[in-house]
Amino acid sequence: xxxxxxxxxxxxxxxxxxxxxxxxxxxxxxxxxxxxxxxxxxxxxxxxxxxxxxxxxxxxxxxxxxxxxxxxxxxxxxxxxxxxxxxxxxxxxxxxxxxxxxxxxxxxxxxxxxxxxxxxxxxxxxxxxxxxxxxxxxxxxxxxxxxxxxxxxxxxxxxxxxxxxxxxxxxxxxxxxxxxxxxxxxxxxxxxxxxxx
Amino acid sequence: xxxxxxxxxxxxxxxxxxxxxxxxxxxxxxxxxxxxxxxxxxxxxxxxxxxxxxxxxxxxxxxxxxxxxxxxxxxxxxxxxxxxxxxxxxxxxxxxxxxxxxxxxxxxxxxxxxxxxxxxxxxxxxxxxxxxxxxxxxxxxxxxxxxxxxxxxxxxxxxxxxxxxxxxxxxxxxxxxxxxxxxxxxxxxxxxxxxxxxxxxxxxxxxxxxxxxxxxxxxxxxxxx
Numbered sequence: 001x002x003x004x005x006x007x008x009x010x011x012x013x014x015x016x017x018x019x020x021x022x023x024x025x026x027x028x029x030x031x032x033x034x035x036x037x038x039x040x041x042x043x044x045x046x047x048x049x050x051x052x053x054x055x056x057x058x059x060x061x062x063x064x065x066x067x068x069x070x071x072x073x074x075x076x077x078x079x080x081x082x083x084x085x086x087x088x089x090x091x092x093x094x095x096x097x098x099x100x101x102x103x104x105x106x107x108x109x110x111x112x113x114x115x116x117x118x119x120x121x122x123x124x125x126x127x128x129x130x131x132x133x134x135x136x137x138x139x140x141x142x143x144x145x146x147x148x149x150x151x152x153x154x155x156x157x158x159x160x161x162x163x164x165x166x167x168x169x170x171x172x173x174x175x176x177x178x179x180x181x182x183x184x185x186x187x188x189x190x191x192x193x194x195x196x197x
Numbered sequence: 198x199x200x201x202x203x204x205x206x207x208x209x210x211x212x213x214x215x216x217x218x219x220x221x222x223x224x225x226x227x228x229x230x231x232x233x234x235x236x237x238x239x240x241x242x243x244x245x246x247x248x249x250x251x252x253x254x255x256x257x258x259x260x261x262x263x264x265x266x267x268x269x270x271x272x273x274x275x276x277x278x279x280x281x282x283x284x285x286x287x288x289x290x291x292x293x294x295x296x297x298x299x300x301x302x303x304x305x306x307x308x309x310x311x312x313x314x315x316x317x318x319x320x321x322x323x324x325x326x327x328x329x330x331x332x333x334x335x336x337x338x339x340x341x342x343x344x345x346x347x348x349x350x351x352x353x354x355x356x357x358x359x360x361x362x363x364x365x366x367x368x369x370x371x372x373x374x375x376x377x378x379x380x381x382x383x384x385x386x387x388x389x390x391x392x393x394x395x396x397x398x399x400x401x402x403x404x405x406x407x408x409x410x411x412x413x414x415x416x417x418x419x420x421x422x
Binding site (some may be wrong): 001002003004005006007031032033036037039040043044047048051083084087088090091092093094148151152162165166169 | 392400
């Protein structure tokens, strides 16, 4: 899911930085004192999750966890993911510095969208909340793969081809992340319901 | 409640770390090494999965495209040295994955010279190639070399050329895995140090933001004490 240096065209890089900067700004502004530690923990989780590797087809995919991060953090997912991506670029050479904006947008924007789409359902009981949690983890990865295809399309690659590859290689990830989100939300609901939106 | 939560957090981060240990993901590593007149490249995703059917492009120092190709099912691609120059090998493995490797001009002039050309025999032979040559092929020692010429009617120059060619060939075969290993070492996968370093930075950032915010909201920080 990390786009490497030297793949994207100039306008895409600029647009990526613009969206990431606005998102991070809103996220930091909305981040209140009580949620700083939570944001840090989820940023650390994202940082490590990219190392959990699932071999799929000819490519390789890894956990993203942007669904649960978005669900728990809302707009603060932007700064959390931006920081983790910067550190991944420094320490792992995943992605790159020029592509940081685009990568942040690709992974954090679906997180925020899923927050608005699914957070209202979490207050419901039983199966509805569980289904929403699963759908959140699933949809966030799906949207990320779609955005990835879009970013590469505007940099001279075939959108349909790239998006199809990105989505098909991430199907197992979508299911796994759906289950992880389902499990985490179920656990938090019992143990620490105030953490949920 | 609090205890449960801490256990949850430890499980979440720790679990991620443990399951990550055996395999790393998401970067394309390109290795290239020179053997004789050929440059070999190998492309792998970090995690060990090979990047097959990926587009390979080779550029010179002026960023001119010299040749194009595709990796095979093992992620390998090889091509004859197109030009004695600093070469840049770029592998596009699809969906935004890209890996690069540079082959320096010096590497090409040192090992990549055509074995049977006149220049190879006279100058620019690295010491490393000359010493094992004497050891692995005892016939090259001055005395026996002279004898061989007498028996077979081959001039010493001709003999030297033949021996050099044979030695170079066997040396190339022996060095192949070693060169590949060296190439891989130059591009290490992320390790525990990188993970802990990154987590440390995040912890530090949380501290800094919490500190700044706590000065803005004295009431909240007092409450927390």
